[in-house]
Amino acid sequence: MTTLDHLFETICNRRGADAATSWTAKLFAKGPEKCAEKFGEEAIEAIIEAVKDDKKKLTSEAADVIYHLLVMLAARDVHLDDVLAELDQRMGRSGIEEKAGRGTSDD
Ligand SMILES: N=c1c2ncn([C@@H]3O[C@H](COP(=O)(O)OP(=O)(O)OP(=O)(O)O)[C@@H](O)[C@H]3O)c2ncn1[C@@H]1O[C@H](COP(=O)(O)O)[C@@H](O)[C@H]1O
Numbered sequence: 817m818t819t820l821d822h823l824f825e826t827i828c829n830r831r832g833a834d835a836a837t838s839w840t841a842k843l844f845a846k847g848p849e850k851c852a853e854k855f856g857e858e859a860i861e862a863i864i865e866a867v868k869d870d871k872k873k874l875t876s877e878a879a880d881v882i883y884h885l886l887v888m889l890a891a892r893d894v895h896l897d898d899v900l901a902e903l904d905q906r907m908g909r910s911g912i913e914e915k916a917g918r919g920t921s922d923d
Pocket residue numbers: 823826827830837838839840841879880883
């Protein structure tokens with residue numbers, strides 16, 4: 817399982833969790849619109865660091881962007897696998913080929 821797969825699974829498992837102890841559950845409780853807004857904010861923060869050419873902060877902000885992208889997708893019931901399949905299709909390759917490369921334990 818890749819880092820992205822693992823993170824997406826963790827995020828999905830936070831549905832209905834205690835918002836007092838889980839940031840993800842807190843975001844889900846605020847609704848998909850708030851999740852989308854938060855993703856936008858994080859994207860802007862990443863843009864700022866890219867423009868400043870602060871590689872360390874850009875790396876950190878990029879991680880925030882990816883996390884909040886996955887929360888936004890989950891909030892609208894869009895699965896990460898479907899996004900990855902779309903990317904595979906654009907590269908003219910099959911998802912099976914990619915999965916084999918990822919060394920998933922479930923196949
Ligand atoms: N990758 C992340 C991650 N990246 C960022 N964040 C949180 O996203 C928040 C966004 O940062 P902000 O500076 O905008 O926070 P803030 O100012 O308090 O937000 P506002 O109240 O102003 O909206 C921070 O509180 C971070 O903790 C994350 N929270 C969780 N994860 C992952 O999700 C998993 C589950 O987390 P919980 O749901 O908290 O259990 C964790 O194990 C991590 O792997």
